[in-house]
Amino acid sequence: MPARTRRTRTIEDRRREFETEALPHLQELFGLALRLTGGDESRSEDLVQDVMLRAWRSWDRFESGTNCRAWLMTILRNGFINSFRRDRSGPVKVEFEEIAEGHGSGSLYESDPEGRVFDQLVNEHVLRAIEELPDEFRVPVVLVDVEGMGYQEVADTMGIPVGTLKSRLFRGRKRLQVRLHRFAVELGYLP
């Protein structure tokens, strides 16, 4: 019997497909939303809910068998970035802040060049450190480091030059190291 075409599927067929293919990615979507919003659970739930509703309404355009996770993640990223860009039409002050970062004396690298402390710090520490980053640094770190996106794609998504993206990524990562170093000292893992 030939497979039903998109046009002849009943609403129940569509819902069953959606529940089988899209809903299993809910946890991953929530994880990405949580990272992007800096740990704001309520905003993350709203974002994921919005993504799922949009995806449902466009379900006829999704080709079954293609990468549903990637499709949903793209809807989420674009939705978040659009609101991020709308909220930040003015100059970004954080670019000019003086912050302690780098491989200087007292850095995480100087204290623990083999990175052993990463085995001791639990996920909660890195999640907290990511949440504490200003948006301008957190978004590139999440998209590149957690999501594994390329520089050009993230720069295009955020509407910034690749050079600016590299600078924010570099500084975001260094800030994370400073914060993780502080956690490790507080917990007695490092002197």
Next chain:
Amino acid sequence: MNDQERPEGIEPDRAPEELSCEESLALVYEFLDGELPAERNEAIRRHVRMCRRCYPHFDFERIFLDYLHEAGSVAQANPDLERRIRSLIAEDDS
């Protein structure tokens, strides 16, 4: 090679593949992220392999980025969220 063709950060009297420690360290993240052109990538790989100063830096940053990727992916949504989404989809049909 004229100035326009020369990769940024390479001094005029050195071959492009001979990078200093400072030049290599400045590109550590682009190297580890796989964002460098093949020639520059290879030049850094050669430098780091031979350099006692740079090797531990690169190794540290690699461990850090792996850690970030692993630890940053973990999260658990409230079970109510899935119920709410199912009900929204059901309502959207009507």
